[in-house]
Amino acid sequence: MKRFFVMLVLLAVILTSFAFAAKTKITYWQYFYETKKNTIDQLIKEFERQYPDIEVEHVTFPYANYNQKVASSIPAGVGPDVINLYYGWIPKYVTSGYLIPLPEDVFSKEYLQSQFFSFVSKGVEFNGKYYALPIAVRSLALFWNKKLFEKAGLDPEKPPTTLQELVEYAKKLTIYDKKGNIVQEGLTMQPSGQGHHWIREVLVREFGGVPYTSDARTVLYDKTGAGSDVLKFYTDLITVDRVGYPGFMNDDVTAFKAQKAAMTIDGSFRIGTLNKIKGLDWGVAELPSYLGVKSNFASFWANGITTNATKDPKKLEAAIKFIKFLSSPESMKLWLKNVGELPANPELAKQYFDDPVYGAFLRGLEYAHATFFVDESAQRQVMMDAVDKVVLKGIAPEIAWKEAAEEEQKVLDNFWSSVH
Amino acid sequence: MRLRQKKIITAYTFLAIPLLFFIVVRFYPMVYSFWLSFTDWDLISPKKNFIGLLNYINIFKDEVFVKAIINTLKYVAFGVPAVIIVSLYLALVLNRIKKFQGFYRLLYVMPYITPLVAVSWVWKWMYQQPPIGFINNLLTILGLDSQPFLMSTSQALPSIVVTTVWVNLGYCVIIFLAGLQTIPQEYIEAAKIDGANRRQILWRITIPLLNPIIVFLAVTQSITFLRIFTQVYNMTDQGSGGPLNSTKPLVLYIYQKAFMSFDMGTAATATVILFGIIMIITLVQMIILNKNIEY
Amino acid sequence: MVKRDRLTTISAYVFLTIFAVLMVFPFIWMFSSSFKDSGEIYEFNLFPKYPTLYNYQYIFNYSLFPRWFLNSLLIAVVTTVSVLFFDSLIGYTLAKFDFPGRKLIFILILSTLMIPTEMLVIPWYIMVRNLHWMGTYWSIMFPGMISAFGIFLMKQFMSTIPNDLIDAARIDGVSEFGIFFKIVLPLVKPALATLAIFNFIGNWNAFLWPLIVTSSPKMYTLPVGVAYFSSENSMSWELIMTGAAVSTIPLIIFFLIFQKQIVKGITMSGLKG
Numbered sequence: 001m002k003r004f005f006v007m008l009v010l011l012a013v014i015l016t017s018f019a020f021a022a023k024t025k026i027t028y029w030q031y032f033y034e035t036k037k038n039t040i041d042q043l044i045k046e047f048e049r050q051y052p053d054i055e056v057e058h059v060t061f062p063y064a065n066y067n068q069k070v071a072s073s074i075p076a077g078v079g080p081d082v083i084n085l086y087y088g089w090i091p092k093y094v095t096s097g098y099l100i101p102l103p104e105d106v107f108s109k110e111y112l113q114s115q116f117f118s119f120v121s122k123g124v125e126f127n128g129k130y131y132a133l134p135i136a137v138r139s140l141a142l143f144w145n146k147k148l149f150e151k152a153g154l155d156p157e158k159p160p161t162t163l164q165e166l167v168e169y170a171k172k173l174t175i176y177d178k179k180g181n182i183v184q185e186g187l188t189m190q191p192s193g194q195g196h197h198w199i200r201e202v203l204v205r206e207f208g209g210v211p212y213t214s215d216a217r218t219v220l221y222d223k224t225g226a227g228s229d230v231l232k233f234y235t236d237l238i239t240v241d242r243v244g245y246p247g248f249m250n251d252d253v254t255a256f257k258a259q260k261a262a263m264t265i266d267g268s269f270r271i272g273t274l275n276k277i278k279g280l281d282w283g284v285a286e287l288p289s290y291l292g293v294k295s296n297f298a299s300f301w302a303n304g305i306t307t308n309a310t311k312d313p314k315k316l317e318a319a320i321k322f323i324k325f326l327s328s329p330e331s332m333k334l335w336l337k338n339v340g341e342l343p344a345n346p347e348l349a350k351q352y353f354d355d356p357v358y359g360a361f362l363r364g365l366e367y368a369h370a371t372f373f374v375d376e377s378a379q380r381q382v383m384m385d386a387v388d389k390v391v392l393k394g395i396a397p398e399i400a401w402k403e404a405a406e407e408e409q410k411v412l413d414n415f416w417s418s419v420h
Numbered sequence: 421m422r423l424r425q426k427k428i429i430t431a432y433t434f435l436a437i438p439l440l441f442f443i444v445v446r447f448y449p450m451v452y453s454f455w456l457s458f459t460d461w462d463l464i465s466p467k468k469n470f471i472g473l474l475n476y477i478n479i480f481k482d483e484v485f486v487k488a489i490i491n492t493l494k495y496v497a498f499g500v501p502a503v504i505i506v507s508l509y510l511a512l513v514l515n516r517i518k519k520f521q522g523f524y525r526l527l528y529v530m531p532y533i534t535p536l537v538a539v540s541w542v543w544k545w546m547y548q549q550p551p552i553g554f555i556n557n558l559l560t561i562l563g564l565d566s567q568p569f570l571m572s573t574s575q576a577l578p579s580i581v582v583t584t585v586w587v588n589l590g591y592c593v594i595i596f597l598a599g600l601q602t603i604p605q606e607y608i609e610a611a612k613i614d615g616a617n618r619r620q621i622l623w624r625i626t627i628p629l630l631n632p633i634i635v636f637l638a639v640t641q642s643i644t645f646l647r648i649f650t651q652v653y654n655m656t657d658q659g660s661g662g663p664l665n666s667t668k669p670l671v672l673y674i675y676q677k678a679f680m681s682f683d684m685g686t687a688a689t690a691t692v693i694l695f696g697i698i699m700i701i702t703l704v705q706m707i708i709l710n711k712n713i714e715y
Numbered sequence: 716m717v718k719r720d721r722l723t724t725i726s727a728y729v730f731l732t733i734f735a736v737l738m739v740f741p742f743i744w745m746f747s748s749s750f751k752d753s754g755e756i757y758e759f760n761l762f763p764k765y766p767t768l769y770n771y772q773y774i775f776n777y778s779l780f781p782r783w784f785l786n787s788l789l790i791a792v793v794t795t796v797s798v799l800f801f802d803s804l805i806g807y808t809l810a811k812f813d814f815p816g817r818k819l820i821f822i823l824i825l826s827t828l829m830i831p832t833e834m835l836v837i838p839w840y841i842m843v844r845n846l847h848w849m850g851t852y853w854s855i856m857f858p859g860m861i862s863a864f865g866i867f868l869m870k871q872f873m874s875t876i877p878n879d880l881i882d883a884a885r886i887d888g889v890s891e892f893g894i895f896f897k898i899v900l901p902l903v904k905p906a907l908a909t910l911a912i913f914n915f916i917g918n919w920n921a922f923l924w925p926l927i928v929t930s931s932p933k934m935y936t937l938p939v940g941v942a943y944f945s946s947e948n949s950m951s952w953e954l955i956m957t958g959a960a961v962s963t964i965p966l967i968i969f970f971l972i973f974q975k976q977i978v979k980g981i982t983m984s985g986l987k988g
Contacts, residue, residue: 032932059931062943068679069930071463072840078849181550181566192657247571247657249552250952258757260551377680381660388663392573424813430891431812435820438805441861446827449838456837510734513727520728526974527735530742533970533977535920537938538959541945542745545952552757552952554744586738591981598982647831650922654942671833671923678837679927691834698831 023055024314026322029070030084030301032060035272039338047325054318074098074306081309082319087123087302088373090131095418099304101129106320115327116344119370124302132302133327136341138268139298139364140194140202142166142288146281148173148184148262159263159285163206163233166263166288170243173262185261186243188252189234189387194297195252196383198265198287201297201369203230206290216372217416219405228401235390235397246387256282268361271340284360298368300344303327374415382408450695456688463682475689485690487665488673491577492646495669498581499645504637506585507592508630512622514593515600525597529590536587540654543583544570547655570655573666580651580667588644592637599633600626632709639705643698647671670694745963748956756953770957779932780961783940790852790936791918794859798914799907801861806869807899811881821870827863836927843928854928855936859918865910868983872906873899909980912973919966937962 028044030036037060044056059080061069067089073079075097085093093099107130112121117137124132146156152173160166170186177183189195200221204211209225212218222228238245248255253270255261257277265287274282287296303326309319325331332343336352342361343349349365352358373379386404389395457475459468479485510528514521531539546554547569556566569579603626611621627634649671653659661668661676670690678687748756750766774780809821839858848854876899884894900907925936935943941962945955970977 061930061932071682072844073849073930075463075844078847177550177560179550179560179565181556181560183551245549245571248549250548254951258753260757384662385664388573392571392663427812428814431808431814431817434804434808434812434891438801438824438861438866439820441801442824442827442863445839445858445860446830446835446863447823449835449842450830452838452841453834510731513730516727517724517731522978524731524735525978528738529978529981530967530970531738533916533920533966534742535922535938535941535959535962535966537920537922537941538745538963539741541941541955541959542741545748545956546741546744554759557759586741589738594978594981643831647833649833650938653922653926654945659942674833675923675927679840684837688837691831691837694831695834699829702829 023053024312024318025055025057026081026309026315026318027057027059027079028082028084028303028322029059029061029080031063031066033063033269033339035269035339039335042338043326043331043334047322050325051318051321054321056322070098071096074308077308077311079308080306081315082303082322083306084301084303085132086373086376087120087132087134087300088371088376090124090126090302090304091374092415093304094126094131098306099131100307100310101131102133102305102323103320106324107133117346117349117365119298119368120300120302120344123300123370123372132304133323134300134302134344135326135331136335136339137298137300137344137365138341139296139361139368140198140265140267140287141360141364142263142285143256143266143270143274144263144283144285145256145259145261146283148259152262156281157283159283160288161285163288163290167237167241167243170237170263171241174241174243176242182242182244182248183260185248185255186263187237188248188255188261188264189238189244190246190252191384191387192246192380193252194266195234195246195387196380197297197299197371199230199234199383201371202287202295203233203290205295205369206293207233208293211371212412216374217412219409219412222402222405228398231386231390231401231404232397235387238387238391245391246384268340268342268358271357272338284357286360286364294367296364296368298365298370300370375411378411379408382411453688453691453695456684457692459685459688461684463684468685471685475685479686479689479693482686484665484668485673488661488668488670489693491661491666491668492648492670494577495581495584495648496642496645498578499584500638500641502581503585503588503592503641504634507589507637508596508634510589510593511596511600512626514597521597525590525594528593531587532590534587536650537654539583539587540651543579543586544655547579571663573664576656576663576667580648580655583651583655584645584648588641592641595633595637596630599630603629635705635708639701642701646694646697646701649675742963745956745959748953749960751953753951753953756951770953771961773954774957774961778944778958779935779940780937780944780958782933783935783937784961784965786852786934787919787937790856791915793852794856794918795911795914797856797860798862798865799911802865802910803869803873803900803903803907804895805861805866806871807873807895809866810870810873811876811878811899824863824866828867832858832923836924839924840927849928850930850934852934855925855934858924859914859921862910862914865914868906868910869903872903876902905976905979908973908976909983912969912976913980916966916969 028040030040037058040058044058047056048054070079070083070093083098090099112130112133116134120134120137121130124130142159144159149156154169154172160169166187172186173184174182174186175184191199200211204221204225207226207230209221209227209230211221213220221230237243244261249258249260252261252264252266253273256264256266257274257280259280271284274280287294303323305316305319305323309315327344329343329345329348332345332348335341336343336358340358342358342365343352349362353362355362382404385407386400389400389403390397456468458470458472460471460475461468514524548554548556549568549571550556550560550566553569555569559566568575570576607625607629608621611625616624648669652661652667652669652672653675656662656667659672661672671694674687674690674694677683677690743761747761747763749770750768751758751763752765752767752769755763755765805824809817835858843849843854848857880898881894884898889897920938921936922938922942925939926942929935929939932940932943941958944958
């Protein structure tokens with residue numbers, strides 16, 4: 001009995017103990033995305049070669065509960081020293097006391113303006129200080145399946161360029177069974193994926209509206225431009241034209257990968273995934289315009305330093321070096337090659353303007369907008385619910401759109417009231 | 421006398437660690453949850469402000485909470501009668517056969533011991549839309565219309581109930597079967613001699629004698645359905661309890677409030693309410709069962 | 716009369732068999748899907764035309780499933796051993812020792828059965844955070860180290876052991892622990908087996924608490940791993956089904972070995988009221 005008890009205690013001790021390392025060890029966190037994870041591993045190797053006295057531990061989490069893990073770890077002092085976060089979370093992270101400003105001696109205003117797109121320095125600024133730097137940025141484009149175009153009698157090299165064409169093509173590309181069930185989508189309709197960005201920053205603007213005021217405190221999409229016509233356009237594709245619906249084959253990516261969807265709107269980060277699918281012949285084009293207006297949605301993930309790193313000056317120094325290393329043009333090049341995300345450095349980006357794949361995204365970047373999210377998942381939910389209300393409940397788009405604006409305004413108010 | 425004292429000391433030595441465990445890991449957290457429900461704590465801020473009953477007032481103004489309560493009651497109202505009626509029927513039929521009884525019982529109880537997460541994903545896979553969902557494909561072959569199942573606000577909750585009934589069925593069958601086998605054969609023989617037909621035997625003898633078991637199962641199954649979470653988290657899009665909150669049960673609401681919005685005060689309030697509901701049901705069981713003993 | 720009986724017997728078998736197919740089919744579909752490749756996964760043939768082990772190879776080589784498997788095993792084994800030891804010890808003490816407060820302690824322990832886990836997870840989580848247990852196996856296991864239901868079960872069984880047997884050993888000078896280990900425990904082996912099996916299954920399948928408390932994927936248990944693996948945004952149903960199969964297979968084996976005890980255990984839990 002005694003022996004057993006001792007063993008139990010020993011086991012517990014072993015399980016909770018840490019291994020101490022002689023090098024300066026910093027911990028880096030990002031959410032799990034296969035190509036991103038592998039590329040960061042590769043970059044860490046190179047970084048550790050350049051700085052042999054620093055060791056980087058790389059930890060990934062599923063996207064769905066990334067924020068929960070951050071919130072539970074940093075206040076407990078066990079979390080990361082350098083963290084990869086969505087630029088839209090910066091205000092929340094700063095007000096929660098997770099992030100420290102980037103030191104101005106290393107990351108000066110001049111450095112940011114010369115090395116990054118202007119929407120980047122705007123996106124990482126909060127109360128006059130910079131908090132994070134990206135490796136890459138991303139935008140949206142229209143992916144199409146050339147084989148399915150051919151089968152439908154369309155020119156596989158000519159994707160739609162306007163919304164009218166998009167609808168027309170999507171109808172031709174949709175296939176139904178005898179019962180009228182969709183067995184092949186003309187266009188994926190997945191607000192929970194990139195669809196909500198397409199509605200918010202692209203369709204709203206192409207229909208002449210503006211989604212939010214420039215200080216991101218007030219919702220405007222119900223009051224400007226064509227208002228609820230945006231939602232009507234989107235949901236008509238589902239209920240009237242019946243070219244697709246949310247949840248077909250579970251999600252848009254699965255459907256496009258399985259060649260059961262002819263067109264999808266997705267981000268540059270999907271390129272790596274799609275390249276791996278055998279027998280999938282796809283093209284990528286700029287997002288369709290409407291009445292001559294073009295818009296796109298840009299976003300990025302950035303690396304910031306957490307309050308954890310300030311406990312040890314050596315760690316802080318290592319963290320600064322690591323962030324600078326990650327944002328160097330060399331890292332950006334590797335990132336583009338492996339992950340398919342676009343260089344955040346405009347000079348570097350220009351070199352890829354004529355690229356058959358990246359070109360569409362890079363040209364899109366020129367007229368792209370980055371949404372200032374205060375709570376990305378809540379704001380996404382608002383758009384998902386608006387679409388569901390029309391599609392599943394038969395509520396009029398005007399009402400659903402108005403309710404969405406009210407809901408989202410609540411989310412914004414809630415956030416800004418907590419920021420002092 | 422010395423022996424008695426020694427025994428008392430031994431008893432408390434044996435009980436020391438377990439008692440500490442129950443105080444620290446069960447009672448203290450329960451009290452702590454009550455306390456949290458009177459605060460506005462958000463996990464991040466260092467201080468917890470006492471706000472009295474405000475959470476209890478506000479939570480009922482939260483549409484999503486009210487929806488979650490209604491959904492939870494729906495899970496119970498659909499699930500419990502379904503699982504009890506079907507399992508009772510199966511047990512009655514099983515009780516009639518002599519060979520392979522154990523074999524059938526074995527097959528029926530398999531879902532019960534399978535990880536619920538795996539079960540959820542298998543059913544989610546079968547519930548998919550055409551052209552990939554198995555059940556919809558079957559419907560199409562039979563010449564019927566395909567159904568939206570998890571994609572619809574009206575069908576998603578019943579679909580999850582079906583999966584849960586499938587899981588819990590075997591457990592109930594085993595218990596009913598054990599109960600049936602304790603019914604003295606003489607009662608039934610005597611009734612037969614008196615000219616009672618099958619139906620009369622069932623309603624006048626078998627079911628009244630099974631009453632305590634039915635109450636027991638009704639209560640344990642009610643609690644199981646009240647605490648439904650894993651299925652909903654895994655079967656709905658992004659674990660959201662959608663579409664449009666139509667499947668969100670109380671526990672998922674608690675999980676989201678506590679670990680996604682970090683609204684610990686509201687989450688604790690919801691757990692206290694859940695606790696209250698379970699208490700009431702358990703007490704009702706005790707009262708009914710105590711009555712039954714005199715039966 | 717005899718003829719009618721035979722007819723009802725046949726129809727009973729037919730009915731039970733149809734139901735058995737309904738109950739087993741999801742398992743069959745899961746395994747069938749796990750042997751299909753990504754090209755065949757969307758077809759409805761029950762038997763894969765080109766059965767492949769690729770999905771299993773992928774899961775074992777390119778995912779954390781092996782690690783999750785070991786995590787689950789470790790957690791289930793350690794908690795089960797702990798529960799067996801403590802529950803039988805407490806059950807024994809409560810059944811066979813007369814001491815002030817015995818009834819109160821028993822009622823207090825039983826009353827914890829009414830507290831739903833959901834009410835405890837928030838305080839547990841805060842406890843784990845404050846005590847810096849985040850990321851340890853201990854944080855996943857600690858709430859389940861002793862089970863109130865097991866205590867109840869063991870107490871019922873211990874009560875049936877004759878007191879003379881214990882007193883005789885005491886007179887022979889056997890130590891109190893000696894009595895417990897050498898005399899009492901061997902007599903309640905069947906109950907121990909039942910408790911062990913149920914506790915093992917319960918911990919193997921637990922989801923809510925591991926979901927909340929595990930922070931890095933390396934620490935996930937199998938159910939959390941399956942949920943995480945499956946919800947990653949680029950879906951491959953054949954891999955999801957393989958993951959589900961991998962988490963189910965050990966339990967099916969376990970079940971086939973211990974089916975008698977499992978059925979008995981369920982019966983016991985049901986007839987306690």
